[in-house]
């Protein structure tokens with residue numbers, strides 16, 4: 742089992758998960774809602790969580806896994822407190838997205854798709870975020886757009902996200 746971000750014990754985590762499942766018990770139609778709330782609680786959806794959800798809702802583990810892997814929103818691996826999403830759209834690609842990724846890797850020490858050991862950042866590559874005029878661009882936590890990023894600006898940008 743995984744540890745909760747709030748450092749509660751596994752039993753407590755399971756109790757909280759069951760509270761999410763309970764209103765949907767035996768109702769396969771609640772799968773997406775339960776997965777969403779479970780990921781909010783735990784940060785990702787490891788196998789033991791999928792098994793508990795499958796049993797609670799009365800669906801197969803394969804069905805749960807199929808939904809988790811179909812939607813990019815769901816994650817099978819632990820995510821950091823802050824999500825760094827670097828745009829790989831055409832404008833950003835042309836304007837130095839590769840250099841931006843390399844610089845971020847140098848600073849935080851992980852590759853796209855990975856999370857830093859201190860769970861502070863998850864680095865990922867996304868498609869156009871609608872800020873092409875600011876290429877190369879990155880969006881943090883799905884809301885803060887940083888544009889025309891020069892490698893030397895990266896430490897200062899990341900300092901904003903404890």
Ligand code: FES
Nearest residue numbers: 828830833872873
């Ligand atoms: S291509 Fe990067 S924001 Fe559009």
